[in-house]
Amino acid sequence: MSKLKIYNSYSREKEEFEPLVPGHVGMYVCGPTVSGESHLGHARPYITFDVVYRYLMHLGYKVRYVRNITDAGHFEEEGREAEDKISKKAQIERLEPMELVQKYTNLYHWAMEKFNNLPPSIEPTATGHIVEQIGMIEKLIDAGYAYVAGGSVYFDVKKYAENHDYGKLSGRIIDDLLETTRALEGQEEKKDKADFALWKEAPPEHIMRWKSPWGEGFPGWHIECSAMATKYLGAQFDIHGGGMDLQFPHHESEIAQSTICNHIAPVRYWMHNNMITINGKKMGKSYNNVIKLTEMFSGDHPMLEKAFSPMTIRFFILQTHYRSTVDFSNEALVASEKGLKRLMEAYEWLKQTTFDHQSAGTDTELDEKVVKLVSEFDDFINDDFNTAKVLANMFELVPVINSIKDKQIKADALSGQTLLLLQTQMKTYVEDILGLQAESAAEEDKLKGVMKVLIDLRKEARTKKDWATSDKIRNQLAEIGIQLKDDKDGNISWNMQ
């Protein structure tokens, strides 16, 4: 069997994956800033890395998956007037910052669950790790790579670049960064324009603030990930993931900070997912073209022709390789919705069907084809998580499965061994690795519709004193675990046992 290869953004090559500690994998993924609602673009990294997480576990690794929550606001633009995104909005909405953070964190968790994303092993918050961040900044100052200016602390990029490769991850050239002509206000505190803040002095109106050796302030954006990754995964760990837009400056800066603090490059494999675009443009707050997840699920957005379920979106995302952009459109989503339905119907039948696993098989050619298609799942996922190709093979298997189901192909055409392999591989990949599941939400809606039909029929029967029919409906539903209750007001309610 092939071995897992991961495209490492740092080396720009696919590399065979070898964990630092045999049997264990440490993975850090940049989580959301909970100052607002998650949108479609946010779905991509969490679904992408959920599959990575699931696959690593499938391979038998014990994985510690750390995904942070950024709940401490950051300055909007480095060097310009510092303002805390969260506190700013809190003032407008007259809410406590933590109330806002809680609200959006809950909403984010709700969406993750809808996507069937497994929860990470540790989900640390920035505000919960101020101490660690301050500790790291102190280390950087002691090492001579950070300097205090006013009540703020900056990282000395120029000095770092003298003996380290600053810019390698993001393909930046250090001299360009130092000589950037970009005119930003309030740069005078910094020695060089490329320097980034580790700690920012809080202006008086800033609500979120903490005491520090340099006065009251708040941590710079990049330091939280370095501090929390170090704390939970160690000085060096296996995989760091996130969106491509975080490569610079966020991840570049993380490397610099951690390297100085821990005397070792923090990450062995950098993975970056590409963006979701809409009409060819990146979906993002600054472009004013976001569709929030709640809007995706409800269809309540001018650009949406209908609602799309979380599973449709998950499938849509997995149909594209994670390093390519995916362009959102109603047509593409509808296509995914239909494709997913066909796949899942075939899969559900396959899953609940019992075959004769002793049969020798009569159609060698077909048997070999199925074995090949199913075995390639492993090769494709090992090739930098090519979920698109895995799904393509599944769709080649769908007609085979449906033909067996409709008896157009006899079940014994395939050997018992192959049928078993087909069943187990499909289950492993559909459910365990890709994390696809039947549309529970959609099914629930349908179930409600069905129950209404039955309840209406029963009401009619009761009105006509047709107790036989009335009782039949109630008793047979009870047999399958649905209890009907005649409420005092004449309505009929139901619940599942």
Added chain:
RNA sequence: GGUACCGUGGCCGAGUGGCUAGGCAGAGCUCUGCAAAAGCUCCUACAGCAGUUCGAAUCUGCUCGGUACCUCCA
């Protein structure tokens, strides 16, 4: 301006130097009381130009077009 990346059939998308994914849509057929579903078959593309090669959508160069990052951003 700097640095990358991309340009695939009606739409979405995978991809390797030769064997030409897959989904959706469309057409025909089979099955079917009707319908749906399902199955079979068809539609065969790689922005343009030049080059390397026995052979390129895949490598090189140029042209055109697009995107991302360089500032918060998944």
